[in-house]
């Protein structure tokens with residue numbers, strides 16, 4: 507029986523170890539290769555991952571609901587850690603004159619931040635929290651990642667992502683969170699703005715919010 511499907515590109519460094527372990531374990535995997543330069547192929551990938559990133563794994567026999575929730579929590583935390591926070595850091599660390607290991611282009615970071623906020627906005631319109639209607643670690647972790655963005659970019663984020671903002675405020679209102687994170691201050695420092703026409707984002711097909 508096929509264990510599941512891996513959606514990836516060829517080659518892709520994040521996929522190599524997965525395929526090696528699957529092979530060593532005798533697990534049969536379907537592999538679907540996507541081409542980011544082929545719009546049809548890219549649209550298919552967006553159906554399984556709205557960020558347009560690979561690899562994506564989809565199990566063929568489904569998960570028990572508890573396991574599915576567990577993987578969804580991990581997926582959101584990985585998104586916050588690997589995608590969202592580097593974009594936020596690339597924008598705000600230079601503003602607050604903190605060191606950054608690899609200097610990033612603030613326009614690219616703003617585009618990624620917009621895309622990621624749009625993704626969360628859409629999810630939070632479907633469910634009260636990131637994973638269903640119960641608070642999970644994914645909410646606490648992701649809101650913590652967003653704190654700096656809301657402190658410095660609140661003028662952009664609040665009108666553009668109302669549901670996201672409501673959820674951030676709800677988590678910040680929780681005493682167990684606020685006792686560690688402190689209150690959500692708003693600073694009005696000069697911050698970079700997204701300029702010009704947005705490049706086609708690799709993720710969400712319907713754009714990443716309006717430019718500012």
Ligand SMILES: N[C@@H](CCC(=O)N[C@@H](CS)C(=O)NCC(=O)O)C(=O)O
Pocket residue numbers: 518519520542558559560561584585588589708
């Ligand atoms: N946090 C994700 C990140 C996945 C990721 O960024 N994948 C890269 C390829 S290694 C990607 O698809 N980037 C978008 C692109 O290449 O268009 C993970 O660890 O799986």
